[in-house]
Amino acid sequence: MTEKQEKILQAALQLFACEGYHATSTSKVAKAAGVSEGLIFRHYKNKEGLVMAILEEGESRLKSLFVDIVMETDPKEVLRKTITMTTKIDPSDYDFWKLQFKLKWELEISGDKKMEPVKMALANAFHKLGYQLPGSEAKLLILFIEGIGSSLLTGPETNQDEIIQLLLKKYDL
Amino acid sequence: MTEKQEKILQAALQLFACEGYHATSTSKVAKAAGVSEGLIFRHYKNKEGLVMAILEEGESRLKSLFVDIVMETDPKEVLRKTITMTTKIDPSDYDFWKLQFKLKWELEISGDKKMEPVKMALANAFHKLGYQLPGSEAKLLILFIEGIGSSLLTGPETNQDEIIQLLLKKYDL
Amino acid sequence: MTEKQEKILQAALQLFACEGYHATSTSKVAKAAGVSEGLIFRHYKNKEGLVMAILEEGESRLKSLFVDIVMETDPKEVLRKTITMTTKIDPSDYDFWKLQFKLKWELEISGDKKMEPVKMALANAFHKLGYQLPGSEAKLLILFIEGIGSSLLTGPETNQDEIIQLLLKKYDL
Amino acid sequence: MTEKQEKILQAALQLFACEGYHATSTSKVAKAAGVSEGLIFRHYKNKEGLVMAILEEGESRLKSLFVDIVMETDPKEVLRKTITMTTKIDPSDYDFWKLQFKLKWELEISGDKKMEPVKMALANAFHKLGYQLPGSEAKLLILFIEGIGSSLLTGPETNQDEIIQLLLKKYDL
DNA sequence: AATGAATGAGGGTTCATTCAT
DNA sequence: AATGAATGAACCCTCATTCAT
Numbered sequence: 001m002t003e004k005q006e007k008i009l010q011a012a013l014q015l016f017a018c019e020g021y022h023a024t025s026t027s028k029v030a031k032a033a034g035v036s037e038g039l040i041f042r043h044y045k046n047k048e049g050l051v052m053a054i055l056e057e058g059e060s061r062l063k064s065l066f067v068d069i070v071m072e073t074d075p076k077e078v079l080r081k082t083i084t085m086t087t088k089i090d091p092s093d094y095d096f097w098k099l100q101f102k103l104k105w106e107l108e109i110s111g112d113k114k115m116e117p118v119k120m121a122l123a124n125a126f127h128k129l130g131y132q133l134p135g136s137e138a139k140l141l142i143l144f145i146e147g148i149g150s151s152l153l154t155g156p157e158t159n160q161d162e163i164i165q166l167l168l169k170k171y172d173l
Numbered sequence: 174m175t176e177k178q179e180k181i182l183q184a185a186l187q188l189f190a191c192e193g194y195h196a197t198s199t200s201k202v203a204k205a206a207g208v209s210e211g212l213i214f215r216h217y218k219n220k221e222g223l224v225m226a227i228l229e230e231g232e233s234r235l236k237s238l239f240v241d242i243v244m245e246t247d248p249k250e251v252l253r254k255t256i257t258m259t260t261k262i263d264p265s266d267y268d269f270w271k272l273q274f275k276l277k278w279e280l281e282i283s284g285d286k287k288m289e290p291v292k293m294a295l296a297n298a299f300h301k302l303g304y305q306l307p308g309s310e311a312k313l314l315i316l317f318i319e320g321i322g323s324s325l326l327t328g329p330e331t332n333q334d335e336i337i338q339l340l341l342k343k344y345d346l
Numbered sequence: 347m348t349e350k351q352e353k354i355l356q357a358a359l360q361l362f363a364c365e366g367y368h369a370t371s372t373s374k375v376a377k378a379a380g381v382s383e384g385l386i387f388r389h390y391k392n393k394e395g396l397v398m399a400i401l402e403e404g405e406s407r408l409k410s411l412f413v414d415i416v417m418e419t420d421p422k423e424v425l426r427k428t429i430t431m432t433t434k435i436d437p438s439d440y441d442f443w444k445l446q447f448k449l450k451w452e453l454e455i456s457g458d459k460k461m462e463p464v465k466m467a468l469a470n471a472f473h474k475l476g477y478q479l480p481g482s483e484a485k486l487l488i489l490f491i492e493g494i495g496s497s498l499l500t501g502p503e504t505n506q507d508e509i510i511q512l513l514l515k516k517y518d519l
Numbered sequence: 520m521t522e523k524q525e526k527i528l529q530a531a532l533q534l535f536a537c538e539g540y541h542a543t544s545t546s547k548v549a550k551a552a553g554v555s556e557g558l559i560f561r562h563y564k565n566k567e568g569l570v571m572a573i574l575e576e577g578e579s580r581l582k583s584l585f586v587d588i589v590m591e592t593d594p595k596e597v598l599r600k601t602i603t604m605t606t607k608i609d610p611s612d613y614d615f616w617k618l619q620f621k622l623k624w625e626l627e628i629s630g631d632k633k634m635e636p637v638k639m640a641l642a643n644a645f646h647k648l649g650y651q652l653p654g655s656e657a658k659l660l661i662l663f664i665e666g667i668g669s670s671l672l673t674g675p676e677t678n679q680d681e682i683i684q685l686l687l688k689k690y691d692l
Numbered sequence: 693a694a695t696g697a698a699t700g701a702g703g704g705t706t707c708a709t710t711c712a713t
Numbered sequence: 714a715a716t717g718a719a720t721g722a723a724c725c726c727t728c729a730t731t732c733a734t
Contacts, residue, residue: 002693020279022195026729036695041730043693105278106193110327136335143320143336144313151316154283162309163316170343175718199704209720214705216718348714366625368541372708382716387709389714451624452539456673482681486663489670489682493662500629508655509662516689521697545725555699560726562697 005043007033013054017095021051021106051103055111058096062114065089070117075125080173082122082141083164086149098153115142178216180206186227190268194224194279224276228284231269235287238262243290248298253346255295255314256337259321271326288315351389353379359400363441367397367452397449401457404442408460411435416463421471426519428468428487429510432494444499461488524562526552531559532573536614540570540625570622574630577615581633584608589636594644599692601641601660602683605668617672634661 011033015024026047030037044050065088069081089097103109122138131137144167151158184206188197199220203210217223238261242254262270276282292311299307317340324331357379361370372393376383390396411434415427435443449455465484472480490513497504530552534543545566549556563569584607591597608616622628638657645653663686670677 004694020195022193022279025727027727037729038696038731039694047729102278104327105275106195108327133335133339136332136339139324139331140317140336140339143324144317146323147316147320150319151312154277154281158312159309162306163313166306166309166313177719198702200702210704211706211721212719218705220704350714366541368539368625371706373706383708384710384717385715393708448624450673451621452541454673479681479685482678482685485670485677486682486685489666490659490663492669493666496665497658497662500623500627504658505655508652509659512652512655512659523698544723546723556725557700557727558698564726566725 004033004035004039008035008040008043008050009054009057012050013058013095013099016051016054017099017102020102026050051107054096054099055103055109058093058099059114061093061096062111066114066118070121072121075128076173078121078125079129079141079171080168082118082145083167083171083173085145086152086160087164089149089152094153097149101150101153118142177206177208177212181208181213181216181223182227182230185223186231186268186272189224189227190271190275193275199223224280227269227272228276228282231266231272232287234266234269235284239287239291243294245294248301249346251294251298252302252314252344253341255291255318256340256344256346258318259325259333260337262322262325267326270322274323274326291315350379350381350385354381354386354389354396355400355403358396359404359441359445362397362400363445363448366448372396397453400442400445401449401455404439404445405460407439407442408457412460412464416467418467421474422519424467424471425475425487425517426514428464428491429513429517429519431491432498432506433510435495435498440499443495447496447499464488523552523554523558527554527559527562527569528573528576531569532577532614532618535570535573536617536621539621545569570626573615573618574622574628577612577618578633580612580615581630585633585637589640591640594647595692597640597644598648598660598690599687601637601664602686602690602692604664605671605679606683608668608671613672616668620669620672637661 008029012024012029015029015032026040027037029050030040040047040050044053065085069078069085072078072081100111104111119138119142122141123134126134126137148160148163152160181202185197185202188202188205199213200210202223203213213220213223217226238258242251242258245251245254273284277284292315295311295314296307299310304310321333321336325333354375358370358375361375361378372386373383375396376386386393386396390399411431415424415431418424418427446457450457465488468484468487469480472483477483494506494509498506527548531543531548534548534551545559546556548569549559559566559569563572584604588597588600588604591600619630623630638661641657641660642653645656650656667679667682671679
C-alpha cells in the first residue's frame with residue numbers, strides 16, 4: 001500500500017465517519033487526502049470499493065477486541081471481558097467504530113456477523129453459569145454493549161465507567 | 174392538510190426509513206406519492222423541511238408512548254412500563270421509528286431530548302427503590318430499550334419477548 | 347382598475363426596475379403586492395403581459411415629457427427644452443425610467459420609437475437654425491440626453507445641472 | 520486554457536451578449552460550445568464565475584482602447600482620440616462590448632471604473648485647453664461616447680461617422 | 693502510479709402558468 | 714375578482730466515474 005493509498009483511506013474514514021457515506025463525495029475525499037480524484041477509482045474501483053477497503057483494513061481492530069473474549073474459558077471472565085470491552089477501544093479508533101454504526105443505519109451494512117462468535121461465547125458462558133435462557137441472555141448483553149458503544153461515540157461525555165460498574169454488579173462480577 | 178400533502182409525507186416517511194435520507198431523492202418521493210415534484214417544495218420548502226414535517230407529525234407517537242411512563246407514580250410500574258415500552262409500538266409505526274434511528278446516525282439529528290423526561294422518571298423511580306446510582310441506572314436502562322428497539326427494527330425476527338422477560342426479572346418485576 | 351391591480355403594477359414596476367425582468371419572479375411580485383400569484387395571470391395573462399401593462403400605463407409619462415417639445419415652434423426653445431428634459435422628470439418616476447433602460451438591454455424592447463417625434467422636431471429645429479446636418483445633429487443630441495438620463499438613474503449623485511449648463515452653452519442657448 | 524475552455528468562453532460570450540445573462544441557461548452554453556454542462560462548472564465554478572472569466576479575459580480589449588488616450592499628452596489629441604474611440608473597435612469584438620452594456624443594466628455590474636483614467640485624462644485635457652469646468656466637460660464627453668457606443672451596438676445602421684464629424688467640430692478639432 | 697479534463701445522469705430547487713373552488 | 718393547490722419544464726449545480734496522458 002503506497003503512501004497515497006493510506007492517505008485516501010484515512011481521509012475517507014474520517015469523512016465517512018463524521019459526515020456519513022452519502023454526504024461525502026469522492027471529490028471531498030480526494031481533496032482531503034491531497035490526491036487527484038481519479039486515483040481513488042484507480043485503487044478502489046468504486047466509492048463502494050473504497051468503503052469496503054476501509055472496512056477490511058479495520059477488521060483487525062474488530063478481531064483484536066473480540067479474540068480475547070472468544071478464547072476465554074472461564075465463563076465469568078467471558079462476561080466480565082465482554083462488559084468491559086468498550087473500555088478497551090483506543091480513542092484513535094473512534095472514527096472507525098462510528099463508521100460501523102453509521103453504515104449499519106445508512107447502508108444497512110451490518111457488522112453484526114462479526115459479533116456472532118462473541119454471542120456464541122456468551123451463550124456458552126451463561127449456560128455454564130446455569131442461566132436458564134443462555135441464548136437470550138447473550139443477546140441481551142450484546143444489546144447492552146452496542147448501546148454503551150453508541151452512547152460512547154455520540155454522546156458528548158457519558159459516564160461510561162459508572163454504568164459498567166452497575167452492569168458488572170448485575171451479573172455478580 | 175390536503176390529501177396530496179398526506180401522500181407526500183407518507184411516501185417520504187416510507188422511503189426515508191427504508192433507504193435513508195440522502196439515498197432518497199425528492200423525485201423518488203414525488204413519484205411514490207403520485208405527485209409533481211414541485212409540490213413537495215411548495216408545501217415543505219426544502220427536502221429538510223420535508224423530513225422535519227415528518228418528524229413533527231410523528232411527535233405525537235413519541236409522546237403517547239412516553240406519557241404513560243412519565244405520569245406513573247409507582248416506581249416499580251415505571252420500570253415495568255419502560256422495559257415493556259417497545260411492545261406497545263404499533264407495527265404500522267415501524268417506519269417512523271426506523272427513521273428516528275436512521276436520522277440519528279445519518280444526519281446526527283437526535284431524538285434523545287425527547288427521552289429526557291423518561292430518564293428523569295426512571296432516575297426518580299430508581300431512587301425511590303433505593304438504588305445507589307439512580308442516574309446511571311436510568312441511563313443503563315435507556316440504553317437497553319434503545320438496543321431492543323434497534324434490534325426490533327433491523328433484525329429479521331428477534332425474540333423480543335424473551336429478552337424482555339429476562340430484563341424484568343433482573344429488576345425483580 | 348381595481349386596487350389589487352394597481353398594487354400588482356406598482357410592485358412589479360419596482361421589482362423589474364430594481365432587479366431586472368428575468369431576475370424577478372412572478373411569485374416575488376405577488377408577494378410584494380400582497381396578492382395571490384394566480385391573480386397576476388388572471389389580469390395580465392403573462393409575465394410579458396404584465397410588463398407590457400406597466401409600459402402602457404407609463405406611456406403618459408413619456409408623452410407628457412415629449413409633448414411640450416414636439417409642440418414647440420421656436421427652434422431654440424425646442425433645443426432648450428430637449429436639453430433640460432431630464433430635469434423635468436419626477437423622482438417618483440425614476441423606477442419607470444430605469445425600467446425603460448433595463449428593458450432596452452435585457453429584452454431588447456426599445457422605447458426609442460417613442461423618441462422619434464422628438465427627433466423629428468429636433469431635426470426640424472436644427473434645420474431652421476441653419477445647421478448643416480440636421481438629422482445627425484438631432485441624433486447626437488438625443489444620444490446626449492439618453493446619456494444624461496442613464497447617468498442620472500445609475501450614478502449615485504451626478505451633477506446633472508452643471509452638465510446641462512455646459513450643453514446649453516454649446517448650442518448657444 | 521484548453522480548447523474546450525475557449526469554446527465555452529466564446530459560446531457564453533456570444534449568448535450572454537445576444538440574449539442576456541439570465542435568459543441564457545448554462546445548458547444552452549454547453550450545447551453551443553459542444554461540451555458537457557458539467558465542464559462549465561468544473562472550470563468556472565459558477566454561472567457567475569463564467570461571466571467573470573469572460574470579463575477578465577476581455578479586459579485587455581478595454582485597456583488597449585484606453586491606453587492610447589491615457590498616454591497622450593497633447594490635449595487636443597486626447598479629445599480627438601476619445602471622440603473617435605468607437606471607430607477603433609473591431610467588429611469582431613462587438614459581442615464583448617454589447618455584453619458590457621447588458622451587464623451594466625441587467626446585473627448592475629458596471630465597467631465604469633475602467634473608464635475612470637480616461638475621464639481623468641479628459642479633465643486634464645480640458646483644463647489645459649482653458650475650459651472652465653473641465654470635470655463636467657469630461658463627464659459630458661464620456662456620456663457621449665457611451666451613447667455612440669450604445670447606438671453602434673443596438674441600432675441597425677447608425678451613421679456613426681457623420682455624428683463623430685459633428686462632434687469633432689464642436690470641440691474645434 | 694498519478695493526474696486532471698471530461699462526461700452524463702441525476703441532484704434539489706424555482707419558474708411561469710393552469711385549474712378548481 | 715381572487716385564492717392557493719398543483720403542475721412540468723427548466724434551472725444551476727454536484728455526482729460518481731472514465732479516459733487520455
